[in-house]
Amino acid sequence: MMAANIQQQRIINEQLRREAEIPRIRVSETCRIMMKYMADHANDDCLLNGFPSQNLNPFREKSSCSVL
Amino acid sequence: MSETQPTNVNDKMSSLMKEAECLKFKLEEERQKLNDVSLSSIAERLEQIAFVNIKPRKVLKGHQAKVLCTDWSPDKRHIISSSQDGRLIIWDAFTTNKEHAVTMPTTWIMACAYAPSGNYVACGGLDNKVTVYPITSDEEMAVKKRTVGTHTSYMSCCIYPNSDQQILTGSGDSTCALWDVESGQLLQSFHGHSGDVMAIDLAPNETGNTFVSGSCDRMAFIWDMRSGQVVQSFEGHQSDVNSVKFHPSGDAIATGSDDSSCRLFDMRADREVAVFSKESIIFGVNSVDFSVSGRLLFAGYNDYTVNLWDTLKSERICLLYGHENKVSCVQVSPDGTALSTGSWDYTIRVWA
Numbered sequence: 001m002m003a004a005n006i007q008q009q010r011i012i013n014e015q016l017r018r019e020a021e022i023p024r025i026r027v028s029e030t031c032r033i034m035m036k037y038m039a040d041h042a043n044d045d046c047l048l049n050g051f052p053s054q055n056l057n058p059f060r061e062k063s064s065c066s067v068l
Numbered sequence: 069m070s071e072t073q074p075t076n077v078n079d080k081m082s083s084l085m086k087e088a089e090c091l092k093f094k095l096e097e098e099r100q101k102l103n104d105v106s107l108s109s110i111a112e113r114l115e116q117i118a119f120v121n122i123k124p125r126k127v128l129k130g131h132q133a134k135v136l137c138t139d140w141s142p143d144k145r146h147i148i149s150s151s152q153d154g155r156l157i158i159w160d161a162f163t164t165n166k167e168h169a170v171t172m173p174t175t176w177i178m179a180c181a182y183a184p185s186g187n188y189v190a191c192g193g194l195d196n197k198v199t200v201y202p203i204t205s206d207e208e209m210a211v212k213k214r215t216v217g218t219h220t221s222y223m224s225c226c227i228y229p230n231s232d233q234q235i236l237t238g239s240g241d242s243t244c245a246l247w248d249v250e251s252g253q254l255l256q257s258f259h260g261h262s263g264d265v266m267a268i269d270l271a272p273n274e275t276g277n278t279f280v281s282g283s284c285d286r287m288a289f290i291w292d293m294r295s296g297q298v299v300q301s302f303e304g305h306q307s308d309v310n311s312v313k314f315h316p317s318g319d320a321i322a323t324g325s326d327d328s329s330c331r332l333f334d335m336r337a338d339r340e341v342a343v344f345s346k347e348s349i350i351f352g353v354n355s356v357d358f359s360v361s362g363r364l365l366f367a368g369y370n371d372y373t374v375n376l377w378d379t380l381k382s383e384r385i386c387l388l389y390g391h392e393n394k395v396s397c398v399q400v401s402p403d404g405t406a407l408s409t410g411s412w413d414y415t416i417r418v419w420a
Contacts, residue, residue, distance in 0.1 A: 002077045009084040015260070015298050016091035022300065025336040026102045030319065031110045034334070034362070035380060037317040041361035046405045046420070048359050050121045058145070058162055059125040059406050059420040 099339045107332070107341040111380035120364070120376060122407065124390050126418035128159050130166050134393075135410035136178050136193070137225075140401045142186045147408055149416050150177035150191050158189075158203065161408070161418050170201060170209050179225045183232040190216070190235050192223040198237050200249060217247035217254065225268050229293065230276040236293075238265035244281055246293060256296045261285050267311045273318035280321050282309030288323050290335065302333040304340045311355045315379075316362045322379075324353030330367050332379065344377045346384060355397045360404030368395030374409055374419075390417055 042048060051057045133153035140147055146167070147159045154175045158168040178193035183200075192198040198217045201209045221240030229236050229246075234255065238244045244258035244265055263284030271278035277293045288309055290300040307326035314321055320334045320341070329345035330353055344365065351370035358365055358379070365377040374388035374395055393412035400407055406420040 002081070006077065006081055006084065009081065009088065011259075013084055013088050013091065015301070016088060016095060018297070019300060019338075020091055020095050020098065022338060024098065024102050024338045026104050027107070027334065027337045027339070027341060028105045028110065030334045030337045031105070031107045031341065033336075034107075034315070034317060034319060035111065035114070037319075038361045038363045038380065041316070042363065044404060045359050045361035045363065046403075047122055047400065047407060048117070048120065048361060048363050051405075057405070057420055059418055061125070 099337075102337055103339060107380060108382045111378075114380060116381070116383075117363070117378050117385050120385055122376075122388065122419050124388070124417055125406070125420045126161060126164050128157075128161070128164055128416040128418070129414070130157055130159075130169070131155065131414045131416075133175075133414060134396065134412040135414060135416055136176065136396055137180050137191075138397050138399060138408050138410045138416055139181050139189075140399055140408065141182050142184060142402060144401050144403045144405070146186075147416065147418075148180050148182060148189050148191075149410060150180040150193070151414075152176050156180060156189065156191055156201070159416070161406070168203065168206055168209065170206060172199070176222070179223055179237075181226050181228055181235075183228050184230070185232050188232055190226050190228065192226065192237070194222050196220065196222055196239070198223055198226050198235055198247065200235070214249075214252075216249050216252050217245060219243070219245065221264070224264065224266050227268055227270055227279075229270050229279065236268060236270070236279060238268045238281055240264040242283065242285075244268060244279075244291070256293065258291055258296055260289055260291075260298045261287065263308070266309060269313050269321070271314050271318050272316055280312045280314060282312035282323055284308040286325070288312050288321060288333065290321075300335060300338060302340065304331055304333075304343075305329070307352070310353060313356050313358060316358055316360055322356045322358065322365055324356040324367055326352035328352055328369075330356055330365060330377065332365075342379070342382045344375075344382055344384075349375070354395060355399075357398050357400045357407075359400055366398045366400065366407055368398040368409055368411075370394045372411070372413075374398060374407075388419060391415070 131151040174195035176194040180191040219239035225238040246256040261283040305325040311324035332342035355368040376385040391411040397410040
């Protein structure tokens, strides 16, 4: 039991050691990159900006006109 | 020998624990060094999102118990749902018609997922198994089902990484597992969480080798699928993490928790960069998803509402009312035109 706990703790420590070594970027920089991504993709975002025309919305209620 | 050994073992354990504490301290120090500004302060100069025109469009009725999970088809039109009633239903979300219904020999089907081809669905729950159904006629679906993998506790989530050939699952046994669909072979198992795994999501931009998991141990882990190792770990939540989702850029993850907050963790800064909470929100979050640009964060709550958050400003934009019980799942359609929400009120709603 104890040996298993030690083995478990070893794995956790290894993980922490790996995590400590990963490269990091400043928050200011990552946030700017994220904001640019959102701005670049805003035009494709129908939930954010709506549809250019409601006719393009496949989920809208069909207007109740009959076929002549 | 028998007298000295326990002491040695205890010494070893305590020195390992001490080292772990040091490593955690160092890790936090390193993260803090690069925490030069907050996301919301950078986003301050951006214009506020004044108005979002999202309306309730469809109500999908047919389940006889709580809806637990939904998934959009790659065709952006169909939705599969799984329920406490033991049924899977495939819906045409345009017309609200039920196209297929399959009854499983279990209740509480907690997870369902479309294969990338749209020709198969994977599902499971309290049966501890992940089962694959081909999408054909109802009779054939039941006959041609195949059990791919089995956990030692309930299966809470499943997802196809890359192809129809593999399925990634998360379980109440606190592990995740990668299965080969054809052979049912366990390709890789992912040990690290100390609580039930509640949610997984695949990184969008890479070659499909990274995924994130959220757990009742309050942590979110980033995993390397090939090595089976944790690459990054994020803590901050005060309770179970019920939902995890990659930002469409692939550089951040959002989490939803029983502590009634959502959080945004940036992977390159290796830290939390935003918290989405309000004093008036006291109910847990069951599910989160982003709009296609990543600017909007949708979150489904136990108070029957869906909240829309501005990812950048950490401000709530509006609420979506309609469900009459807990909102268990929210998902933006693959092309970003609609949001589906599933609830314990037995219905699925589509908003657009």
